[in-house]
Amino acid sequence: MSSAVEELDRHIVELLVADGRMSYTDLGKATGLSTSAVHQRVRRLEQRGVIRGYAAVIDPEAVGLSLTAFISVKPFDPSAPDDIADRLADVPEIEACHSVAGDENYILKVRVATPIELEHLLGRIRSLAGVSTRTTVVLSTAYEARPPRI
Amino acid sequence: MSSAVEELDRHIVELLVADGRMSYTDLGKATGLSTSAVHQRVRRLEQRGVIRGYAAVIDPEAVGLSLTAFISVKPFDPSAPDDIADRLADVPEIEACHSVAGDENYILKVRVATPIELEHLLGRIRSLAGVSTRTTVVLSTAYEARPPRI
DNA sequence: CATGAAAAAGGACGGGA
């Protein structure tokens, strides 16, 4: 299998990660291709799942989510079947859920408005998923969601 | 000052987070506004910094970044001035850098292709920033960058 | 992959509640 994304496609992806609304015309100019050629490639990248979609990048503070935290969780009963991710799937405050190697089983990234909300959220997570939690509060974010070097 | 984002704006932001390329026409239909009214609001949201920009969401594996890890770092010399974030700013593998409360000072999220690359990256981080590291490797990601409930 | 034409969307201006 060659999941290889060739040079030109990488360039296109890189440009679209930096500006998801760049027009195909401009993409063409930047890559030296015609508009329709770029369009074709983008559609194939979307179909192949390389490009999953497009999203507006928002300032969490501006929408009232000024508290970010990482929560590491570990099941109370280590022998129970692991359906933690499923149990937490409908908690909207959880932005990311990673299964990890190490002391704990999962790392969650959450965003809430206030410390009290964080307290409530922790309670909900504990009871929903049957886990103990270890919380690391984010003080400031130098950068996040930085475009990967492709 | 009211950083308040009112109801209608929240709806628009929510829609654009879910689909950053949605047309103003469709946004208008979804919100009951005219195309130009939506357009005006979006531009104001962009100017106010609520919407920071737009990005293509890509599958990291598809571009050869199949190993994700969280690295907690702590300075060797706790009395040294904290310029860790600056020192690490030009390391492209670091996708996010959060200053945190807790045992360690920063949490980094990194993406690389292979375990060997992770090893090299850890060495670079240690020497660049003068820190010790604790690394948590991601085994699988149930979800990440999930749209926040606004 | 390029060209060219039809359809759609973007962007700017003036008017009205």
Next chain:
DNA sequence: TCCCGTCCTTTTTCATG
């Protein structure tokens, strides 16, 4: 102030070579 309609321009989309 906020929203709407209309203009013209640009972009998208699709057919064809």
